[in-house]
Amino acid sequence: MKVLFIGKKDDFYCEKAKEFTLANFPDCNVVMCRRGDSVPEIFKDWAGDYIFNYLAQWVIPPGLLKRARIAAINFHPGPPEYPGIGCTNYAVYEKARKYGVTCHHMDSVIDSGKIIAVKRFDVFDSDSVFTITQRAYVFLLACYFEIISMIVSGAPLPQTNEAWTRRALKRSELEALCRVSLDMSPGEVLARIKSTTYPNMPGVWLDVDGRRYRLVEDDN
Known part of the structure; x- marks a missing residue:
């Protein structure tokens, strides 16, 4: 199978996802990015079986999505209640x-695409945007390993009745x-400070x- 892996540059969890993908798909193109990077040339003509998008900062062009013969799959670090940008921020808020x-x-x-799987966890009063985000990254990597393992073994992708509950939040809304x-x-x-404080x-x-x-x- 021919795969395109699109990920976030200089991210520990993304590196682990990339390594797992390369180990299981010899015919794999890898593109890593930071927010603000130019769209790579490979997006213009790549065609294959799967696209795996893991924390990447680009909006993937519809034409590229159509050239994934079997599926183009995204791994979003938020639940269906929080699509788009600033998902953890709004959960805290x-x-x-x-x-x-x-x-x-x-x-x-x-x-907005059909949901394959959701993994949830509890949020506690002691949590912050940082602690929730870090826990989400662990759950997201576990989800990635699970779904990719299914594809490698030839198992069908799971189906769920989960659905997005709102439109994707925009960067302008997070800035507001x-x-x-x-x-x-x-x-x-104080609610806005707590929901937007991150290292x-x-x-x-x-x-x-x-x-x-x-x-x-002020902590005092």
Whole structure:
């Protein structure tokens, strides 16, 4: 079988997924990316059996998806309740008690294709965007190993009655969540800080007289 693996560059879990794919599919093209990278040339003419998209930062062109003869499969680090960008952020903001990851067929609309499998886990009061995200990455890799193992062994892909519950969240909506204003309640400001705080990410900001200030929660 001919496979195209599309993944996130410099990511530990993605490297493990890539290694597993290369070990099981000798005829495999690998493309790794960061957000903002140009779309690679191979997208223009690749054709084969499967596309596996694992945490990649690109929107995969519909023409490329159609050239996957058997399936184009995405591994999304959020459950069907949170498609799109900022899935963990919104789960924290909405005080979700469950989170998870989703494996699904890809189509021209982001995070809308038929769902293959979902793995869920509990969310605790002590959790943060970081801890939930890290747990999701572990579950996503386990899901990847499970689904790819089925394909390698010739087993049919599973089917589920799970369905997406909303349209995919956009980056502009996540950026709006990062904005606070002086007329917001203290509770709303703290909720936005908690739901957008992540290592090496900017977090929330406040615009005062045309100047932008970053806010952090005081642990004391």
